[in-house]
Amino acid sequence: MALHPLADRFAAVAGEYERGRPEYPRAVTGALAGELSLAPGARVLDLAAGTGKLSRALLAAGLDVVAVEPQQELRERLAVAVGAERALEGLAEAIPLASNSVDAVTVADAFHWFDHAAALAEIARVLAPAGGLAVITTAVDWSGASWAHELGSLITRLRPEHPQFDGPRWQQALAADGSWEEVREVRISASAPAHPERIADHIASMSWVAAMPDGERAATLERVRRLLEQGTTPAQLAVHYALGLTRLRTRAG
Numbered sequence: 001m002a003l004h005p006l007a008d009r010f011a012a013v014a015g016e017y018e019r020g021r022p023e024y025p026r027a028v029t030g031a032l033a034g035e036l037s038l039a040p041g042a043r044v045l046d047l048a049a050g051t052g053k054l055s056r057a058l059l060a061a062g063l064d065v066v067a068v069e070p071q072q073e074l075r076e077r078l079a080v081a082v083g084a085e086r087a088l089e090g091l092a093e094a095i096p097l098a099s100n101s102v103d104a105v106t107v108a109d110a111f112h113w114f115d116h117a118a119a120l121a122e123i124a125r126v127l128a129p130a131g132g133l134a135v136i137t138t139a140v141d142w143s144g145a146s147w148a149h150e151l152g153s154l155i156t157r158l159r160p161e162h163p164q165f166d167g168p169r170w171q172q173a174l175a176a177d178g179s180w181e182e183v184r185e186v187r188i189s190a191s192a193p194a195h196p197e198r199i200a201d202h203i204a205s206m207s208w209v210a211a212m213p214d215g216e217r218a219a220t221l222e223r224v225r226r227l228l229e230q231g232t233t234p235a236q237l238a239v240h241y242a243l244g245l246t247r248l249r250t251r252a253g
Contacts, residue, residue: 011073013210017051018077020201022138022239024057025190032106033061035186035245036132042103045126047092048110050074052081058106068095092119097126104132111135116173124179124248132247135170140202141238147231151224158220159208171244179249186243194237196228
């Protein structure tokens with residue numbers, strides 16, 4: 001199965017992704033483990049793991065992590081972050097793990113790229129009975145910066161049709177599937193260091209920016225850098241994490 005054309009562009013911006021995207025604080029992994037009743041050493045699959053930002057946070061929290069990522073450029077960084085033995089090639093729709101082999105599956109800012117029905121079937125297959133699923137959405141709050149409104153408006157104008165914003169919600173897919181308990185949500189906010197270079201890398205790592213023709217992309221990023229340089233960036237910005245949590249329903253009989 002081919003990747004979405006926009007998702008396929010992440011391979012070209014692996015460095016910007018690693019430098020610009022937020023980390024996952026202990027509060028996030030702690031809440032995830034607590035809500036899904038994951039004991040230390042529990043086996044967790046981090047699906048569409050990218051460069052390993054969530055994977056390494058889960059490892060630091062004492063969980064036994066296996067990470068699946070389809071794109072080689074991202075997977076090479078992932079292997080450095082968590083160990084080559086934990087970094088596997090694969091898709092959400094074709095997970096390279098045995099059935100009933102993990103206690104939980106995590107998906108961070110990636111579920112919108114999946115074929116929902118096929119991915120949910122595979123996730124259910126690899127999960128142990130009553131295993132947990134955590135879908136994490138991350139948003140950096142720019143409101144403390146002088147450039148926030150102008151940069152936000154620019155990014156919104158540039159964004160083409162995108163499955164995260166224009167496609168069906170993942171919650172709808174779970175409800176339609178019928179195999180999952182009702183989703184509960186936990187919200188966590190944390191502060192993260194902020195500086196113009198990191199913000200610029202974050203913008204550069206956005207799929208639709210990465211997919212622009214070279215000249216348009218260069219001009220857009222130059223405009224972004226000018227906005228950042230001419231404005232004021234706080235030393236810290238808030239990052240908001242929304243954790244959607246559910247479990248496989250226990251089948252009678």
